[in-house]
Amino acid sequence: MHAxxxxxxxxxxxxxxxxxxxxxxxxxxxxCLPDLRVVHANDAHDPADIHYALIWKAPxxxxxxxxxxxxxxxxxAGVDSIxxxxxxxxxxxxxxxxxxxxxRMMAGYVLFAALRYARDIPYFEAAQRRGEWAYRHPRSPxxxxxxxxxxGELGAYAARELSRQGLNVLGWSRSPRNIEGIECHxxxxxxxxxxxxxxxxxxxxxxxxxxxxxxxRERLQRLPRGAALINVARGALxxxxxxxxxxxxxxxxxxxxxxxxxxxLPPGDPLWAMENVLIxxxxxxxxxxxSAAGQIADNVLRVSQGLPPVNRVDAARGY
Ligand code: NDP
Numbered sequence: 001m002h003a004x005x006x007x008x009x010x011x012x013x014x015x016x017x018x019x020x021x022x023x024x025x026x027x028x029x030x031x032c033l034p035d036l037r038v039v040h041a042n043d044a045h046d047p048a049d050i051h052y053a054l055i056w057k058a059p060x061x062x063x064x065x066x067x068x069x070x071x072x073x074x075x076x077a078g079v080d081s082i083x084x085x086x087x088x089x090x091x092x093x094x095x096x097x098x099x100x101x102x103x104r105m106m107a108g109y110v111l112f113a114a115l116r117y118a119r120d121i122p123y124f125e126a127a128q129r130r131g132e133w134a135y136r137h138p139r140s141p142x143x144x145x146x147x148x149x150x151x152g153e154l155g156a157y158a159a160r161e162l163s164r165q166g167l168n169v170l171g172w173s174r175s176p177r178n179i180e181g182i183e184c185h186x187x188x189x190x191x192x193x194x195x196x197x198x199x200x201x202x203x204x205x206x207x208x209x210x211x212x213x214x215x216x217r218e219r220l221q222r223l224p225r226g227a228a229l230i231n232v233a234r235g236a237l238x239x240x241x242x243x244x245x246x247x248x249x250x251x252x253x254x255x256x257x258x259x260x261x262x263x264x265l266p267p268g269d270p271l272w273a274m275e276n277v278l279i280x281x282x283x284x285x286x287x288x289x290x291s292a293a294g295q296i297a298d299n300v301l302r303v304s305q306g307l308p309p310v311n312r313v314d315a316a317r318g319y
Contacts, residue, residue: 009304011051011068012037016058017075020287025054025075028289032297052300057081063089070303071095073296076287077102077154079313080207080234094313095299099292103157106204106285109232110158111165113256113278114200117228118144118167122254122276141166147198150233151177151184152319154285155204162202170194195222200230207234208318217242226253232284235260244270247277258284 013029013036015022026038039045041058047065055062056075063069069089074082074096082094116122120136127134144167148159151173163169163181171179172194176186185194191214195201201223205211215238223229229252231238240261246252254276263282271277299309313319 006301007304009033009036009300011070012039012045012049013052013054013300014039014041014045014050014066015054016041016062017056020056020075021289024289025293028293029054029297031290032293033300036297036300052303054296055082060085061087063087063092071299071309073097073299074313077285078206078234079319083313083315083318093303093309094315095296095309095311096313097287097292097295098153098311099287099295100157101288101291102285103154105288106154106232107158107161109258109280109284110202110204110230111161113230113232114146114162114167114202115165116256116278117200117254118146118165126275142168144168144199145170145197146200146202147172147194148182148202148204149194150204150206151179151182152204152206155202158202158204170197191219192222195219196224198223198227200228203229203231203233203237205233205237206319207236210318212236213239215239215243217246220246221251223252225251228252228254228256230256232258235263240271244274247271247274252276254278256280258282 015025015038022040029036029038048067050066051068052071052073053069054073054075069092072092072094074094077096077098079094079096118141119138123136124134146162146167147170148155149172151159151171156179159169159171159179159182170183170185171177172185172191174186177184203215217239220242243255247255256278258280259282265271265279271279295311302309
C-alpha cells in the first residue's frame with residue numbers, strides 16, 4: 001500500500017537479536033513504512049508503546065509489560081525457539097519469515113553440499129592431502145538418490161534445485177505434496193522406505209514435538225551404507241551421538257552439519273576432528289532485511305487494520 005493512501009501506523013516496533021544487524025533491519029522497515037518507529041530493546045522505550053516485536057531468541061520475560069502488543073515477528077523461518085515459550089502474551093499472533101531469497105540462499109547451501117557428495121569431492125580432497133592423482137569416474141546424476149525430509153518453503157525449493165541438476169530426488173512431508181520431478185512421500189509409514197533409498201539425506205524439517213529425535217539410531221541405520229547426511233534444519237532432529245558413532249563406523253560416509261544439539265558445538269566434540277564431517281556454524285540461510293522487510297511491513301499494516309497477518313505460525317502444530 002502506498003504511504004499516502006493508508007492510515008499512519010500506530011505504536012512502535014521493538015527489535016531484539018544477538019545475530020542480526022539492528023540498523024539494517026530498522027532502515028529496511030522504515031524504507032517500507034516511513035512513519036514506523038523502530039526501537040532496539042536495549043534503548044529507552046515505553047513498553048506500552050510497543051505494538052510490534054521483531055525478534056530472534058529474545059530473553060525470557062521479554063514481552064512483560066508490553067500490554068499493547070499486536071504482532072510478534074520471528075526473525076527467521078524456524079520457530080521452535082518461540083512457540084514453546086511460556087511468557088508469550090495470549091492471542092498475539094506470531095509470524096515467521098518465508099522469503100524467496102532466504103529459500104534461494106538455503107538451496108545454494110544444500111546444492112553445494114549435495115553436489116560435493118554426488119561428485120565424490122570428499123574422496124578427491126582426501127586424495128589431494130595424500131598428494132595422489134586418484135581418478136574415480138563420475139557417477140551420472142540420475143544414479144544418485146537424494147531424499148529431502150521436509151517440503152516446506154525451504155525444502156521444496158531445495159528439492160527442485162537438486163532435481164534441476166539431474167539428481168534423483170525423493171521428498172518427504174507430513175501431508176501429501178505434489179512437486180514436479182520429485183517422488184513425494186508423506187507420513188510416518190513411508191519414512192523407512194525413503195531413508196532406505198537415500199544416498200544423500202537432506203534434513204529440512206521444523207523442530208516440533210513430533211520431529212524431535214526423529215532421526216534416531218535405528219532410522220539412521222536404515223540409510224544405505226556409505227550414505228551422507230546434510231542437516232540444515234535443527235540439531236535436535238538427529239541423535240547426535242548415534243550420528244557420530246555411525247560416521248565413525250563408516251555406516252555413514254559423511255555429514256555436512258550446519259546445526260547441532262548444542263550450539264556452539266562444544267570444543268572437543270568428536271565431530272570437530274572427523275575427516276568425513278564438514279561443520280558450519282548455523283548460517284545455511286539467514287533473513288535478508290531488504291528482501292524480507294516488505295512482508296513484515298504488510299503484516300504490520302494488516303494487524304493495524306484489524307486483519308489477520310499472513311505467514312502465521314500454528315502454535316499447536318509447532319511450525
Ligand atoms: P515449513 O514450515 O515451510 O515446512 C516444513 C516442512 O516439514 C513441511 O513440508 C511439513 O509438512 C514438514 N513436516 C513438519 N512436521 C512434519 C512431520 N511430523 N512429519 C513429516 N513432515 C513434517 O519450514 P521451512 O521450509 O520454512 O523451514 C524448515 C526448517 O529449516 C525451519 O523450521 C528451521 O528449523 C530450518 N532453518 C534453518 C536455517 C539455517 O540457517 N540452518 C535457516 C532457516 C530455517 P507439510 O508440508 O505437510 O506441512
